């Protein structure tokens with residue numbers, strides 16, 4: 001615990017935010033908040049009672065914001081679920097052995113925290129009934145806030161078009177499958193119990209109201225995607241967003257097939273639909289937007305809605321590369337998410353920033369691309385703005401919550417490091433989570449040398465093992481998955497040809 005004079009942390013670099021770094025400086029922390037940043041000697045003479053932490057060769061940076069996440073529990077690859085195109089992949093994951101919300105969220109939260117993530121948007125599935133959904137959301141809020149992680153929990157469901165993208169075509173697709181398989185898919189996707197839209201609306205209104213004054217936790221609408229949600233429910237959500245200032249996050253334009261489905265006569269472009277309903281605005285964040293065209297991006301920019309890019313997930317589910325450079329050029333606030341599907345399945349935000357920088361740069365070889373500060377901003381202030389928490393998190397400005405990461409430079413500096421090196425460039429290019437020495441949340445030491453303080457991680461891992469052994473696995477067999485996969489590809493192939501003829 002800190003003494004009366006607070007604490008002072010010195011570092012070779014203090015990164016106030018993506019665009020402002022201070023060399024050979026120290027930071028004063030008091031009552032869980034960031035204070036002044038000044039040379040170490042100045043601070044020690046002004047705050048003689050402060051506890052002093054000398055960082056010989058470290059950088060101090062703001063805690064990361066993972067602006068779009070799912071707690072899948074055990075990595076899907078470890079469960080034998082391979083990466084695939086998004087559309088068939090959804091059928092591969094259904095029915096997989098599931099661990100409890102408590103265990104999966106604890107596991108995810110500890111892992112994120114060890115990786116320096118101190119704020120998260122958790123886009124979870126709402127669940128079978130309103131009562132279960134409420135328990136789930138409350139459990140998640142308790143786990144995140146208990147660890148000091150700032151959070152928004154955004155539950156959602158797929159209420160319609162659960163098998164194929166086109167409206168009202170689910171049963172037509174199912175007739176293409178052999179009968180036992182048809183029944184299984186019908187059971188897993190169509191008749192599975194889920195809370196109804198009216199219960200959902202009521203639940204989110206109630207929980208969001210409860211958290212209206214909370215500084216570090218929030219409950220949002222999270223309908224999984226516009227095409228999985230009825231226009232009526234979207235209108236009612238729009239009303240709540242407008243009248244009560246609530247927030248919403250949803251998946252939009254993630255895959256090519258989703259994008260092409262919007263061109264069908266009976267389907268709508270999701271961004272235009274959100275705009276028509278009055279949802280497009282600064283309370284809305286759109287996850288992915290890989291296939292959004294210039295017109296849609298302009299609408300997003302004009303209304304102040306946010307976009308969260310998920311580069312790893314988009315590669316693993318063959319969704320493509322988001323036009324992040326265009327989004328940036330249009331002045332859209334961009335954040336970074338790991339979508340529960342980071343490239344190595346380890347939720348490493350340094351790796352995600354590195355991927356974003358290189359991927360989005362090479363997708364536009366002659367353009368400006370995204371710089372290291374751009375992607376660092378996405379992983380910090382961009383996420384904080386998206387969460388509506390930019391007054392309290394996302395940078396190390398005076399008065400903000402003291403959420404920060406201490407990164408060792410020992411490995412990064414190699415045999416020699418130029419004086420002129422920009423620390424943001426160095427960290428985005430080379431840092432790994434194994435370089436994290438410690439993580440502070442609200443001024444308290446929360447992670448030290450890869451271990452979460454005051455938590456027995458071993459218990460969480462044991463719970464996962466026990467729950468996985470007990471859990472029922474109702475997944476499709478490898479053979480059945482292959483049948484569904486090829487039927488889906490045939491289905492969309494026919495439809496794409498037809499769609500081309502119509503145009």
Ligand SMILES: [Zn+2]
Pocket residue numbers: 068069070123251287339
């Ligand atoms: Zn997602």
